[in-house]
Amino acid sequence: MxxxxxxxxxxxRVEDIPVPAxxxxxxxxxxxxxxxxxxxVHEYLEGPIFVPSADTPHPLTGEVPPVTLGHEFSGTIAEIGDGVEGLSVGDAVVVEPYVVCNECIPCQLGKYHLCTRIAVIGLAGDGGGLSERIVVDPRWVHPVGDIPLDHAALIEPLAVAYHAVERSGARSGTTALVAGAGPVGLLLAAVLxxxxxxxxxxxxxxARLAQAAELADHVLNPTDGDIADRVRELTDGVGVDVAFECAGVNAVLDTVLDAVRPAxxxxxxxxxxxRASIDMQKIVLKEIDLRGTFAYVNNHRAVIALVQDGKIDLAPFITKKIGLEDLVQDGLNSLINDTESSIKILVSPTL
Structure with missing residues (x-):
């Protein structure tokens, strides 16, 4: 395949490998x-990062390069091994792309996404979605019902956004600032x-602001004035209840610390x-909770329900569809050279 x-x-390289049994x-x-x-994209430009290095096999998968890429994927069940229940051939599904040890303290506490030896399928081995077929543990397989399979390929990044919102404690009637309108920032806005x-x-x-305008109540450009001041104008002088840093830029981190309300x-x-530089005085004097978020844990069912119930439309996030053979030229290079208009490029092994 x-x-x-x-x-x-x-x-x-797109090449032929054996079909997994x-x-x-x-x-x-x-x-x-x-x-x-x-x-x-980062693996292509700077890797190996999450991909194991040639001289250090991953502790769970045992793999070294070359590894099959792709962890945001959808498909249909083609075959079921002995002992698997609750799934059927032909089911439309997505896969939570984890390999975990089930032994470390985070795994024992149910925080399997923080496994001390975690492997991400499509980065650290065990196959990947940028291929024709994958064989996985049914624990990670989630039926998506009638969600179109191209839309379903965005369930994984949407789960990242959902978990970040879950970590924030945001709920109906509260206010939020999303600083950075990349793909995850836009999906965050959709969840909110x-x-x-x-x-x-x-x-x-x-270009990103134009995309964001379809999802947010207000869009702001930092070049037009101080973001924190404008946020306070929009929130009766208080500031937002929660803020999400989605840029990995110190100036943006400073901005969200200014824009969030006390407590x-x-x-x-x-x-x-x-390494980030943090103004601890802002955190202390405003009693701000600064929280990290990583991937997702037990979130896929809720995320799938949001899409099935029509609360999130994933179609606008798909900006291009290409075949597997065109991955580098029309996929990776397109994202590298056009960071503004491309949100999510989908790849199919059958195009």
Missing amino acids: KAARFYARNDI VRPGTVAVNIAWCGICGTD KGIGVTTIISEVSA GVVVNVSIWGS
Whole structure:
């Protein structure tokens, strides 16, 4: 079968590999669509990062490059191994792309996304969605019913956004600032809108602001004035209840600390490429809760329900569809060279 394989930085190849065999207690999924994540782009440009290095096999999967990429994918169940119940051949599904140890303290506490030896399928081995088929543990397989499979490929990044909102404590009737309108920031705004939160988005890109205007109650451009001042104007001088840092930029972190109300919550969503500098005086004098968020845990069922109930429409987030053979030229390079208008590029092994 065809699969996109990471060999090294700037070296991703679409090539033929053996079709994975179903084993007892596993499920085979034929891939319909796989989204290209920003993590995939970083691996291509700067990796290996989450991909194991050539001389250090991953402690759970045992794999080293080349590994098959892709962790935002949907498909249909093609085959079911002995002992698997509750799933049927032909089911439309998404996969929570984890391999965990089930032994460490976070796993024992139910925080499996914080497993001390976690592997992400499509980065650290065990197959990937940028291929024709994958075999996975049924624990991670989630039926999506009648959600179109191209839309369903966005369930994984939407779960990232949902978990960040869950971490924030935001609820209907509260106010939120999303600082940074990249793909996750826009999906965050969609989740907030879906649960009835008044949402403000700040972003410097005009193209991203135009996209954000469909999701937020207010959109602000930092070049037009101080964001924290404008947020207070929109919130009767108080500030927002919660703020999400989605840029990995120190100036943005400073802004959200200024824009949140006293005793408010700031959630850091972005993965930082360098050490951040934090004004602790702001946190202390306003009693701000600064919280981290990572991926998702037990969130897929709720996220799927939001989409099935029509509270979130994923169609506007899909900006391009390509075939697997075009992954590098029309996928990765497109995201590298056009950071403003591309939100989510979907890849199909059958196009």
